[in-house]
Amino acid sequence: MIGLVQRVAEARVEVGGQVVGRTGRGLLLLVCAEAGDSDAQAERLVAKLLKLRIFGDEAGRMNRSLQDVAGGLLIVSQFTLAADVSGGNRPSFSRAAPPGEGRRLYEKVVELARSQHPEVATGIFGADMQVHLVNDGPVTIPIRF
Numbered sequence: 516m517i518g519l520v521q522r523v524a525e526a527r528v529e530v531g532g533q534v535v536g537r538t539g540r541g542l543l544l545l546v547c548a549e550a551g552d553s554d555a556q557a558e559r560l561v562a563k564l565l566k567l568r569i570f571g572d573e574a575g576r577m578n579r580s581l582q583d584v585a586g587g588l589l590i591v592s593q594f595t596l597a598a599d600v601s602g603g604n605r606p607s608f609s610r611a612a613p614p615g616e617g618r619r620l621y622e623k624v625v626e627l628a629r630s631q632h633p634e635v636a637t638g639i640f641g642a643d644m645q646v647h648l649v650n651d652g653p654v655t656i657p658i659r660f
Contacts, residue, residue, distance in 0.1 A: 516546070516547070516549060516552045516556035516557060516559075516560050516620065516624075516659070516660050517546070517547045517659050518545065518546050518547075518560050518564065518657070518658040518659075519545040519546075519596060519655065519656075519658075520542055520544055520564060520569075520655070520656045520658060521542065521543045521544075521545075521650050521653075521654065521655045521656075522541075522542060522569050522570065522650065522651045522653075522654035523538065523540070523541060523542065523589075523648050523651055524539075524540055524649040524650075524651045525537070525539050525540070525648070525649050526538050526541075526543040526589045526646065526647065526648035526649070527589070527647050528589065528591055528636075528637075528638040528639075528644050528645070528647075529644065529645045529646075529647070530639050530643070530644055530645075535637075535639055536589050536590075536591075536636035536637050536638055537589065537636055538586075538587030538589040538636055539586075539587055540584070540586050540587065540651070541581060541584075541588055541589070541634070542564065542581050542586060542587075542589070543589045543591065543648050544564060544588065544589070544590045544591070544624075545592075545646075546560070546590060546591070546592060546621060546624055547592070547593055547594050547595070547597050547611060547612075547617070548594075548611070548612035548616060548617045548620035548621060549610050549612055550609075550610060550611065550612050550613070550616075551612075554620075556620075557623040557624045557627060558627060559660045560624060561624055561627040561628050563658055563660075564628070564658070565580060565581055565628070565631055565632055566580050566582070567580055567581070568580050568583075569654055570583065570584045585633075585634075586634075587634040587635075587636065588628060588635045588636070589635075589637070590621075590624060590625055590628060590635065590637050591637070591646055592617070592618075592640045592641070594611045594612075594617060595608065597610040597611035614641065617640075618640050618641070621640050
């Protein structure tokens with residue numbers, strides 16, 4: 516499972532010109548299930564995400580987690596994180612989980628996050644989405660399990 520975490524001042528996702536999910540200060544998680552992933556990877560990703568100390572403390576050091584700062588979380592599916600460009604200029608997505616399994620694991624990530632964190636918004640799996648964000652820092656961290 517691949518996650519791309521971005522610390523944001525704000526973020527929103529639109530589908531068809533309508534906002535379907537948004538957050539203020541917090542994290543944007545772009546997530547992709549890969550072939551062979553299971554619930555265990557989803558559990559590890561959410562556990563890491565909620566405890567990841569990437570917010571500043573009183574001294575300005577990255578020492579606080581999303582839960583410490585009571586920030587929001589926006590979770591967006593993005594199968595293109597599984598892209599393989601080693602064989603040419605057209606990406607291959609053969610490492611991505613099949614759509615049905617990808618959806619199930621994405622929904623598992625969302626379910627786990629919602630059970631452990633009070634503010635979780637989402638995009639729409641498989642939709643053509645426009646993601647708008649103000650990356651704070653910028654801080655962008657890849658996570659892979």
